[in-house]
Amino acid sequence: QKEVEQNSGPLSVPEGAIASLNCTYSDRGSQSFFWYRQYSGKSPELIMFIYSNGDKEDGRFTAQLNKASQYVSLLIRDSQPSDSATYLCAVLNTGFQKLVFGTGTRLLVSP
């Protein structure tokens, strides 16, 4: 079992729709969770982090964390073509020494 799992996609949504990206993790002791956006050939860019169960909203982005189910999600409201990218889920391991990344979900937003 991979430590952090994401559906590779692509996830296709029309412009203006809500995109829902999901991530599961295996380390039950993990405390910190991150979502990065990566455009092709570019470096990962941090867009959200969440430490507590529940929802965290920032603009069009909402991160959701459910530690009991070991599940993290990212919702993108009013999706735009510029949101088309690969979204990486990252989980800080129990020892706080490294981020473990999923392989990413490719999102395509069509005009």
Added chain:
Amino acid sequence: EAQVTQNPRYLITVTGKKLTVTCSQNMNHEYMSWYRQDPGLGLRQIYYSMNVEVTDKGDVPEGYKVSRKEKRNFPLILESPSPNQTSLYFCASSSPQTGRYEQYFGPGTRLTVT
């Protein structure tokens, strides 16, 4: 501007020719890390450093060396590069001591070993 810089951004080299990729951050971060990214395999950690003179292996350290003599710099050394080290490399930094675990990435170095 707070940033992580890497040099060079692109490098084509031949098998066995030693090379160094530099990484520097201006955010006074104590934690620095190197990753490689390959299609289908995602980001894999090569080495990390919790602070000056403290380094440790990540998931794929074979064929790489690092040093951390200054807080801001964390160079990656390939003493005898091989074609299987052709990849996209990223340096990242964070500040766990201040409770900030999110990592900020450099722009990447695309390395081709022929």
